[in-house]
Amino acid sequence: MKISVVGIGRVGSTLAYTLVMRGLCSRLLLINRRAEIAVGDAHDLRHAVAFVDRQIEVDAGSIADSAGSDIIAVCASVSNSSSGTDRMALGPGNAALFDELIPPLAAASPNAIFLILTNPVDVMTYHALQLSGFPPERVIGTGTLIDSARFREMLSDEIGIHPDDLRAYILGEHGPHQFAALSQAQVAGERIENNEHRREMFRAAVEAGHEVLRAKGHTNYAIALAASLIIEAIVHDTRRTVPVSTLIDGWLGVNDVCLSLPVVIGRPGITRILHPQLNDEESAAFRDAGRAVRDAIESILNNSTTK
Numbered sequence: 001m002k003i004s005v006v007g008i009g010r011v012g013s014t015l016a017y018t019l020v021m022r023g024l025c026s027r028l029l030l031i032n033r034r035a036e037i038a039v040g041d042a043h044d045l046r047h048a049v050a051f052v053d054r055q056i057e058v059d060a061g062s063i064a065d066s067a068g069s070d071i072i073a074v075c076a077s078v079s080n081s082s083s084g085t086d087r088m089a090l091g092p093g094n095a096a097l098f099d100e101l102i103p104p105l106a107a108a109s110p111n112a113i114f115l116i117l118t119n120p121v122d123v124m125t126y127h128a129l130q131l132s133g134f135p136p137e138r139v140i141g142t143g144t145l146i147d148s149a150r151f152r153e154m155l156s157d158e159i160g161i162h163p164d165d166l167r168a169y170i171l172g173e174h175g176p177h178q179f180a181a182l183s184q185a186q187v188a189g190e191r192i193e194n195n196e197h198r199r200e201m202f203r204a205a206v207e208a209g210h211e212v213l214r215a216k217g218h219t220n221y222a223i224a225l226a227a228s229l230i231i232e233a234i235v236h237d238t239r240r241t242v243p244v245s246t247l248i249d250g251w252l253g254v255n256d257v258c259l260s261l262p263v264v265i266g267r268p269g270i271t272r273i274l275h276p277q278l279n280d281e282e283s284a285a286f287r288d289a290g291r292a293v294r295d296a297i298e299s300i301l302n303n304s305t306t307k
């Protein structure tokens, strides 16, 4: 299993460390615009391999060196130091960066699965899909997995049940147009009540990500573990059900846009998209998210090579 991580900044280097810790590949390639950072991280991680149970070849390299990757995790980004909590502000810069990166990465590894972390993640997942020409099941955005994890963690504290056992999803956009599918939230077949307190908890979960950004200027640990859960599902064909950003084609009248829905993930990538029975308010929120991300795709990708 060969995994390439593109963009060795705060998120990419934490993801690379997580992949080594979890022994999720036999070859790990790090690619960064400033090559010396990737070289340094590759050395450091090679020393870390001595402390894990699996032999992993860790290298720094170029897009040509990524040939034959099974999974390509894209964390490359223009600087996000001045964008604050506005992920869309990164859109034009990152769209141009993807124009440069995705076609040669896809050509070097035509059978790979792309995992997109770069923000605005729904727009960038759509862009990667277009630029690679890969089928939608092999282009996955981390989407609202991270938001859902924060929400389940808060629910778990209140209910006193492990977050993994709670079926509670935040869906839609990884951004302001996300919503909690509370009408479907349940544990062991028992409904998790949809009340004002829980809706307040959803708002707190969304705010929690912003609090991390305000405090330290970036997020890295939780998103790296979220990405490694998706990668683990691919590597071990676990068929886990996770909310991630994927191409939506027709559901609830939403078309030609990437948004988060629960999907099943295995060795081929997304093996199935699930369609929860949302109530009217949640269905309207999903359509709103579709409109917002579609508008962003049109304005951000206007000048890109796909137009």
Ligand SMILES: NC(=O)c1ccc[n+]([C@@H]2O[C@H](COP(=O)([O-])OP(=O)(O)OC[C@H]3O[C@@H](n4cnc5c(N)ncnc54)[C@H](O)[C@@H]3O)[C@@H](O)[C@H]2O)c1
Pocket (backbone or CB within 6 Å): 006, 007, 008, 009, 010, 011, 012, 031, 032, 033, 034, 037, 075, 076, 077, 078, 079, 080, 090, 097, 100, 101, 116, 117, 118, 119, 120, 121, 142, 143, 146, 174, 218, 219, 220, 223
């Ligand atoms: N999806 C999520 O939930 C989530 C969570 C956190 C961060 N993010 C996003 O992940 C991205 C990375 O965040 P970060 O904090 O690591 O940023 P960062 O600035 O620390 O790292 C970005 C890295 O990309 C590299 N890079 C830029 N252009 C490149 C190119 N052409 N080829 C190779 N590398 C290139 C830069 O040199 C830098 O090392 C951002 O877009 C951020 O918003 C997403």
